[in-house]
Amino acid sequence: MSREYVFAEIEKKWQKYWEKNKTFKTPEDKNIPKDKRFYCLDMFPYPSGAGLHVGHPEGYTATDIICRYLRMKGYNVLHPMGFDSFGLPAENYAIKTGTHPSEATHANIDNFRRQIKSLGFSYDWDREISTCEPDYYKWTQWIFLQLFKGGLAYEANIPINWCNSCKTGIANEEVNNGRCDRCGEPVVKKDMRQWMLRITAYADRLLDDLEPLDWPESIKHLQRNWIGRSEGAEVDFTVKGTDDSVKVFTTRPDTLFGATYMVLAPEHPLVEKITPPNTKKAVDDYIARSRMKSDLERTDLNKDKTGVFTGAYAVNPVNGKEIPIWISDYVLISYGTGAIMAVPAHDQRDFEFATKFGIDIIQVVSADGKLFDKLECAYESDGIAVNSGEFNGLTTPEFKKSITEWLEKKGIGKLAVNYKLRDWVFSRQRFWGEPIPLIHCEKCGTVAVLESELPLILPQVKTYQPTGTGESPLAAIDDWVNVKCPECGGPGKRETNTMPQWAGSCWYYLRYLDPANEKEFASRDKQDYWMPVDLYVGGAEHAVLHLLYSRFWHKFLFDQGFVATAEPFMKLRNQGIILGEDGQKMSKSRGNVINPDDIIAMFGADSMRLYEMFMGPLDVMKPWSTNGLKGVYKFLEKIWRLYTQFPLSEAAPPDELVRLTHKTIKKVQHDLDSLNNFNTAISQMMILVNELTKMDEQYTGILSVLARLIAPFAPHFGEEIWEIMGNAPSISNAEWPKYDEALVIDDSYVMVVQVNGKLRESIEIPRGTPVEQMKETALSSSKIIKWTENSQIVKVIAVQDKLVNIVIK
């Protein structure tokens, strides 16, 4: 009867039970209607050598609670887990120790799986996947081939972001303030043959389709900014004395009359052609100098503008004026056309440049129709056109519209849209990734490996050391590299670059649906059963990397008819970061890292889960507190005593207790539905438990409800008390308790009486008391009389079932 709460035994017992009985195996039961199927996805982890971090269980616990809750409500819930197992850390470890990355990765996965299982999550482990396994990456390669065949994968020789420390090219999305996202080293530009994915072809749809998604606004905002759509016009400027013309992109075609010079990016192809011999040396010097600069140096805002005059002039198409053409690295080759018309009066950057080099500044927009005496800085707002010939007097939006039409009519310009988003640099010069399944043939060009030959297995190498020359370690394996061309049978060479870590995670949610399928990445039948993902939970750090990339792949698969929805993830939630006990980011160097294994050993998985949910709302950043953890542990012990140390009664519980129980069901349910406020759900259960503790006996009915409410949060604990009550396992098959709305609302309430907005009295009265009667009751209270007797009552405000406020003078 009065057993102890021995969490270690209980947790082991029920984990074994779930595993043996395959409690969470999820078949595609066709009898369950579509709206009762729920696909709940966690961002799968990269299995690092350091093991699970307390941040991982936070999101995983939240989704697990939702899944268990929904199952009790009769849903068929898909909740899978797997591993994002290609990536640099394992490869770097291999370089250091000589162990094959696959060996280290498998050991790490085993450790991660053990840790994840020790938290009692209700995953269907039969669906586990791992991106570095050939039967998985076969399909990553297959999707790449579809992209290649669809013209969305292309080879380019362009200057890309190169990290000298990781010895590989990286994508724009992986550069942070000019530094490598992974190691923090400055990124340099390097000309290199690259495989690119044409994500820009989807820019508009990636932008537009964000709108209806139930995602955090901040994440949508981040993606919108990253895509960076801007509308404007393209205008051609002829180069004086030649047939050449320079195309520019501008969002302010209304300032064309104020264009007093042009700037080409140093890398612009026309520079060489238009530069006359007398300025050639200065121009070449400048180009050489800017090529030397790192990204960090080129984008440093505080630095002075630099540039040189090419010696050539362009003709402004609106007024025939000749304007000098300069080159400067404040113009980027990768955005727009790599050339701009400069309007110093209305663009701060141009203003600084023109001031430094003594170029004319002509005002063409005015706030009030008047001209400036002297400009201190550029006037960038909208206004009324001045100095603009026949267009004078137009407002900025009117001018934009009419000048664009005018340009179009003359055939020298048109409406244009530009994006900040660039194509995705997709090749890595490293070993531990999916080999890109292409063959270079002298006769046939680049040819796809036959689909029947997939997976193209990552071969064994002698050394994992990156060459640093832009060749991956694979390039050294002659008998792997040299193959017959699948088309002509002649000599060919394999592509030796590998795919980035993001490739495998672009589509993993699809593989969970049908992980053993050898014919397709996932059968259409299973997709139709589950897709799209109903709820996706993970860290906000993937806002523009994984989440943008996978949306892109999904849209491509949709266009090819391989998936049925345009978007993969309907609802997204982010978990907040868990800080160390000192309020600082957890890190090895600070020594404030909390290891889940230690916590589970000391307090059990259920306490760990419950505490992480009790800390605060899911989406906020919050510091760890071991004392707080002890608090929830005591809470579990308190509940335990209710089930083991009290006489049990079958009688009807007191009315107040019944009402509190119904309120608790409602509150917990409401907070779970919010997908965020798990903390207040737990608070409410604590309130109920505190009341129950005061009783001399416990009531079966209430304990049965409480067990079912706590079970999703503390599942092993829930199973055990359920069994103690004499029920057959598993509680995860029990029905979620229902509440009666009539019992949630009290018959009476405490009416607040304020005098001039300040609380002076509170009186308990029946719910529904009419407003007039409320006023009467309030005014006749002796305390209130004391407050009001020597004053004049100006007004009495009453809000039914809430309060009365008496305004006095």
Place this chain on the structure above:
RNA sequence: GCCCAGGUGGUGAAACUGGUAGACACGCUGGACUCAAAAUCCAGUGGUAGUGAUAUCAUGCGGGUUCGAUUCCCGCCCUGGGCACCA
């Protein structure tokens, strides 16, 4: 610089569509039990004044709207995140 999110006790936090600020915990203080400790239970716990009922101040700062503002509006300060010469 620009764009988001957020500033509430000693700490984590709560407060439905404007209506009792601080629920629930942690910590702390005192008490009960105990030879003692742990555990458990009980009481107290925003600041200030007072023996006390009580009064008064208080949700980053300064204004405003309102009978009434943590909540709405304007300006500023601070913290976290994102972007950063994107024409």
